[in-house]
Amino acid sequence: MKAEIIAVGTELLLGQIVNTNAQFLSEQLNAQGISVYFHSVVGDNPDRLAAQLAIAHSRSDLVLLTGGLGSTKDDLTKEVVARHVGRSLKLEPQALKRIQRFFEARQMPMTENNKRQALIIDGARVFPNETGLAPGMAVKHEGVHYLLFPGPPGELKPMYFKYARPYLVELSPDQHVVHSKVMRFCGIGESALESRLLDLIDNQTNPTIAPLAKEGEVTLRLTSFAKSKADAEQKMASLIREIQARVGKYQYGWDEETLEEVLVRQLHHNNLTVAAAESCTGGLVCHSITRVNGASQVFPGGIVCYANDVKMGELGVPPEVLGQDGAISERTARILAEEVRKKFKTDLGVSVTGVAGPEQQERKPVGLVFIGVAGEHKTRVYKVNVGGSRHTVQTRAAKLALFYLIRTVEELVGNQSG
Amino acid sequence: MKAEIIAVGTELLLGQIVNTNAQFLSEQLNAQGISVYFHSVVGDNPDRLAAQLAIAHSRSDLVLLTGGLGSTKDDLTKEVVARHVGRSLKLEPQALKRIQRFFEARQMPMTENNKRQALIIDGARVFPNETGLAPGMAVKHEGVHYLLFPGPPGELKPMYFKYARPYLVELSPDQHVVHSKVMRFCGIGESALESRLLDLIDNQTNPTIAPLAKEGEVTLRLTSFAKSKADAEQKMASLIREIQARVGKYQYGWDEETLEEVLVRQLHHNNLTVAAAESCTGGLVCHSITRVNGASQVFPGGIVCYANDVKMGELGVPPEVLGQDGAISERTARILAEEVRKKFKTDLGVSVTGVAGPEQQERKPVGLVFIGVAGEHKTRVYKVNVGGSRHTVQTRAAKLALFYLIRTVEELVGNQSG
Structure with a gap:
């Protein structure tokens, strides 16, 4: 047709x-x-x-x-x-x-x-x-x-x-069954993802694999054609297993779901809460979470600590940390995540501090971002480089913060979600 | 052609x-x-x-x-x-x-x-x-x-x-000179704007007037054709004067500039600062401001006070106000704006509290939003209804907050900007 x-x-x-x-x-x-x-x-x-x-x-x-x-x-x-x-x-x-x-x-x-x-x-x-x-x-x-x-x-x-x-x-009642699924990835670039799947992409016929990069995310659209639904799903299932064996740790969701939807659902499901302290993203992580209906169950709020005074006054970052390591540092990210968690009495705390650009800051390059995720027993800080325009840096940093939160929840609850 | x-x-x-x-x-x-x-x-x-x-x-x-x-x-x-x-x-x-x-x-x-x-x-x-x-x-x-x-x-x-x-x-060497300008409005709907300009729109020939509504904003694109640039500009100028006489108080900018760009420029220009307390917008006002390069000069940060605990604990909203009037109320918006201004030691404080939906809250309808703007001597609270999807309510409420801030700055400095 x-x-x-x-x-x-x-x-x-x-x-x-x-x-x-x-x-x-x-x-x-x-x-x-x-x-x-x-x-x-x-x-x-x-x-x-x-x-x-x-x-x-x-x-x-x-x-x-x-x-x-x-x-x-x-x-x-x-x-x-x-x-x-x-x-x-x-x-x-x-x-x-x-x-x-x-x-x-x-x-x-x-x-x-x-x-x-x-x-x-x-x-x-x-x-x-x-x-x-x-x-x-x-x-x-x-x-x-x-x-x-x-x-x-x-x-x-x-x-x-x-x-x-x-x-x-x-x-078209006699039309072949078409079965389509989108796998959603974060924390890996399009070319890195493709290179790990190159043989699958080169040899694709049925199912087909179509990668697509959006700001800070990559999706793979898999489409299989078959005579019956069972047949189509079976073909798809073995391809999905193969893809997940290679890059599964970067997958956060399926089809049209967003990072914040997956996060809110997981938090909800596991009775967990999160608060955020944001410097370079300026509130984008908080806002993304509140875009999801039902966010109030898992998210009491956050602090936008754009100025160093706010990092010190509201979130207890010691002046000497800002003096020695700077606001854009592993130590600052760690303290922000831990302190915002305490302040809001949540299970998890997340922080983002980095150089949004266009000028460098603290002699650190545009796109350098530290993301902290604090839990009850452990804090992990991710250092990433998400270079690009101011908009790109903010968007990618916020998405990575959501992605690392999802991973943390999965680890905490023993990867039961998925 | x-x-x-x-x-x-x-x-x-x-x-x-x-x-x-x-x-x-x-x-x-x-x-x-x-x-x-x-x-x-x-x-x-x-x-x-x-x-x-x-x-x-x-x-x-x-x-x-x-x-x-x-x-x-x-x-x-x-x-x-x-x-x-x-x-x-x-x-x-x-x-x-x-x-x-x-x-x-x-x-x-x-x-x-x-x-x-x-x-x-x-x-x-x-x-x-x-x-x-x-x-x-x-x-x-x-x-x-x-x-x-x-x-x-x-x-x-x-x-x-x-x-x-x-x-x-x-x-087309004999082509007329084309001169085009976009007037940007907020705080007024497309049909309300059009109805006040109906005679101008109905009788348009040269310059032409093309209204366009985007989420929470309306623009008018004026295009004039003439034999010389001076001629085109003169035709345009008298139309602009007429439009501004009728709906000028809703205009915030020109051509491609955004609300946050105008706000940051005006604050900068007048050595003013602002902090934000956001409930239903969840950080979107803060993030919008930080999208603008140079925001750090005028914006130290804000509080995302999604839960009532945060409104009380971080921003001193008395429990009895929440009990009597509710979180979505004139009094709460007023206190949030005043307290965030004090907390961050800024010249202005802005607050947003409302029903983002999809369910009503405190028996108040989806789309009801209170926006507070606090200055040194005066606090004003705007009650608006921006009904629609969750996304629409959040976007429109954040844009109105930015718009009311721009107006406040204009009033404070005696409307010198524009």
Whole structure:
């Protein structure tokens, strides 16, 4: 099945926003074994969209459209697609009810324009919008499937997972089973990871292995194709065992989970708590933890000790340590982690102190970072170099701090998590 | 002049990366007064790229291609465009020299594949690559201009500014001067801002006004076209005066500057310091400030007081305040801001306490946030509702905290900044 994605929206052609929807849908379609051959973007212009639909019709079996389902007169995707497939628009009662309830709840008047959002193409399968107002839909015309989605990613993604993916699975009942898994790594660079897996990557056919580096993390996407689910999973399992035997100690999680989600879950699961003392990351470790719902169970708080006065006054770093070793040192990191643990009466304390740049500090190079992790009986300090821009140094240092915390919890509880 | 942008690369169709180059080029072309009508993405496949070039040739005057200029056999943009315009490829001596020097400097052998990067389309204008190896180029065929750029943004952007932009200016010597400015607002929603400027937006022709909402911020991009620079600036100036008369109190900056950059600059400029006590934002205000180079001059640190124990123990919030009013209250926000200011001996103290969600807290709704700003003589507490996802609540609350700080500094120093 050949797929293509058309995004509708002048704001994309003006460069005001990036077409992240095309990335999301491509990733999902490929994971389902559907190949994407083209992306395109057209503005809010009926003639150019119609011309683009004609091109897509001639070369694809599956056309996904994003955007242009809103309530303003610029939103014309439904109208143009309806004309393209030779059908009319009609009101969808469920969608209309949702919109009416939305305005009632806010005690705002509903205009005729808002009603337009409840129009669907006659005969289309409706994809309800559970996080917004405009429903999506699917319609088939001369063997080509057209799927329409709202533009906001917060509406498109849940709609895709709940309604569009099942629709696409129905389309190809005899399709091979596609099984995909993402392994997430931290504390190892992309090239170091790849070099340890080079023979596996070079000889990949099924499952395939796709490495991808993000700031401070590396992921491996494994995809296996097989005739049955059991078969696909078995193929995958032996590859995963082989990868874990080589680089398993750097893996922190699976699929879409983040470092902070894994950490909060592990802490929660083991009834442990953590506090943080942050210098160069300025609060990013604390904030990352509080991004996770339920963080309050495991995280009472932390100290941002950007200035040396705060390191001394709030966290008891002796002036002579700052004088002799400096703020960016093994000893300072150790004391910060131990003291913040005591101060907040937590099971673990973590600290980050380093040179975020752009200038060096204490004659130490940009990117040099010390990360301390203190437990009841032991404190470990990691010295790392995460050189790059200020943003890169802060992001990578915070991710490593989360990663070392995860490792520490795993060690403490005898690696039961995973 | 009608332009379109074609990105070449299977990694885009697999969803491994986002097409940020299309955004960058669109923004630049629009700023130069060139309208972009289509974006497309094709994989590393000669037939599909050739077909896409034929479509582009039929509808555009200017076709910008990104990617596919590298040294591997997947990189085929030059070959396919050469065939499309009926020309051959030839070695470009300057580019070859650069590549040779690159490998010599690294004492690495240069392969035949690397040499391919120095090939250009016969008769093309060369765009040297000063941050990489593969040169870009421009070639004209049947009235249509084809511009080829390397895919990595770090190579494309400098090449665009130094070589492609002058080329495009030459193409339209009688083109009007284009002058563009972005006004940045916080503390007001997009629809509220638009409704106060409705007549200006409805009647826009020159300058044009394009509003855009980002998480917690709204921007207005003003673009004026004129025969001379003085003319363009004058047209712009009167529009800016009109906008500022209506919504000036919500403007915090210009063009690409961030809230934290404006705040750090203003604090620095006025010899002021700030400390932060954060509950629901968990360190995001602190971290935002430390993202700015030079933050250490104005920001000693802060306290992340996620748990009530920390609010009491570290920041002296009396238990009876937490018992009567709750942690999410005007009184708590006030005390946190005042106490953190005292504790860190700063000129200003800021606090954030609210319901990040997804569940309500203290029977208060998700999105309710109190932001305190304490100075030497006065503390002000702002009660806001920034409902949405956990991420949205945290982001908007942190941005508002930065915005209220900026306003406070402006008031303190008699609005000299701006």
